Structure formats: structure tokens, C-alpha cells
Amino acid sequence: MRIQDARAIVTGAASGMGRHFALSFARGGAQVVAADVNADALAQLQAEAQGLPGQLHTQLCNVASEDDVVRLVGAAHERMGGLNVLVNNAGIFRDGLLVRADRETGAIKKMSLDQWNAVIAVDLTGPFLCTREFAAKVIEAKAGPAVVVNVSSVSRHGNVGQSNYSAAKAGLVADTALWGKELARYGIRVGAIAPGFVDTPILQGMRPEVLQKMLQGVPLGRAGSTEEIWTGVRFIVECDFFTGRCIDIDGGMSV
Ligand SMILES: NC(=O)c1ccc[n+]([C@@H]2O[C@H](COP(=O)([O-])OP(=O)(O)OC[C@H]3O[C@@H](n4cnc5c(N)ncnc54)[C@H](O)[C@@H]3O)[C@@H](O)[C@H]2O)c1
Secondary structure, eight states, rough: OOOOGGGEEEHHHTSHHHHHHHHHHHHHOOEEEESSHHHHHHHHHHHHTTTTTEEEEEEEEEEEEEHHHHHHHHHHHHHHHEEEEEEEHHHHHHHHOEEEOTTTTTTTEEHHHHHHHHHHIIIHHHHHHHHHHHHHHHHTTTTEEEEEEEOGGGGGGGOTTTEEEEEEEHHHHHHHHHHHHHGGGGGGEEEEEEEBBBBBBHHHHHHHHHHHHHTTOOTTTSOOOOHHHHHHHHHHOOTTTTTSSSEEEEETOOO
């Protein structure tokens, strides 16, 4: 599929990678609905997209809410006169060890059930709801071919302090494979990207010495740019023979 033919939904589009993806679709002449929970940042994004060759619409949506997602997909379909791309990008993290014993007192601290549920809701239930509603709409409207891009993470291999996040991002890659198989008969492809460290507000907020230490584990020795991650999204959208797989874009970190 060509980028200029995309009628795309990007979730978590008010910041970081999602913001870059939404603007890139609009720069490429596509129509895009940028969905997020942050209304102010969405308004800024819309202002920035003025004058681009494509069209950028915004929609408030919490991807963990079934009602919001049903509304999002219906509204996006209506506004763009169809739908053929979904980028499941919205994500949060709430890090903590599963259990940790204080060295001196022996007191046990645990990852709370709220911490677990919050991340699973946004990072795994969100893509489930969005993909389900997107696929149902595409099939119902006979709008295929279509493509879903899931944003996973290198953390899916099991990153210390991220029981919740690693489980969600690994689950998303498992669902990429099975949605790829289940939805192929309707002309819907499903792919995933797994970024390593990317230069987004999360990283920009870190202390330089902490960041430096983290980047020592990256063979290419630096964080990726949002543009470098966009090339992965663009590849999955454009390559009509790609489905079911996840592409690591991590500077060699998971090699
Ligand atoms: N930044 C990295 O180094 C990195 C690495 C690997 C994977 N990722 C993944 O990439 C994606 C984007 O990361 P980022 O660094 O650009 O994040 P970010 O925090 O800059 O942006 C995330 C956006 O998602 C939105 N959001 C949060 N909860 C939401 C919800 N319930 N519904 C809708 N929107 C919601 C936020 O408002 C924000 O605009 C995430 O899925 C993240 O897990 C990031």
C-alpha cells in the first residue's frame, strides 16, 4: 500500500513516536486520525499539521476503554471515507520489581496489582480493542486491503523491573502472528516493530549519566530517532508481502 493512499488511525499520537508517525502520514499525502488522551497536545499537533499535503484529524480516545475505541473507529471511518491502516502505538510503563527485599530491614515491596493492570490495559488490551474494531469495520465495509502495525519493544524478551510491560509487549508480538494468520483471508496484514531506545520525551527527561550507561548496551552506541522508527512502520505499510512478524529496530541491542 502506498503511504498517500493510507487512511490511518495512529494511537498515542500526541507525543513521541506516535506524533512523528501521524505527521509523517500527513507529510506523505495520507489522511490520518491522531488519537490520544491528551487534548492539549492533540490541538498543538493539529496546528502543526496545517499546510501538509495530507489531512490530519484528531480524536480523544483512551485505548483501554471499549466505548472510546468503538467511537474512534466509527468516527475515523466516517471522517476519512474509509479505513485501511491502524498503528497501535499508545503505550505506558509503570516499572517496579516483582518483589524486592529491603537490604537492611528485609521488608518486602511488591509490584502492585494496579501497576500490573494499568500497563496491561493500555499496552495489550488497547491494541486488542483497536485491532478488533478496525478489522470488523474493514471487513464490514469491504475496505481491504488493510494493514495493522503494532508497536512492541525489545523489552518483550524480559526486562528487569518490567513484568507488566514485558508481558504486554510480548503478548502483542504473539497476537501479531495470530492476527496475521486470522485476518489474511480478509486482506488485512499485521506486522510489529520492536524499538530499542528511541529519542522521545521519556529519554529526553533522563539524567545524561543514566542515559549514557543505558546506551552502553547498544552496539550502535546511541538511541534511535523517531524518523528511523518510522521507516519500519512505512516498510510494513508498503510491503504487501509482509505479515505476522516483528522487526527489531534497536541499534543491535537484542542481537
Ligand atoms: N521511547 C522508547 O524508547 C520506546 C522503546 C520501545 C517501545 N516504545 C513504545 O513505543 C510507543 C510510543 O512510545 P513513546 O516513547 O513515543 O511514548 P510517549 O510517552 O512519548 O507517547 C505516548 C503517547 O500515548 C498516549 N497515551 C497514553 N495512554 C494512552 C491511552 N490509554 N490511550 C491513548 N493514548 C494514550 C500519551 O498521552 C502519549 O501521547 C509505546 O507503545 C512504547 O511502549 C518506546
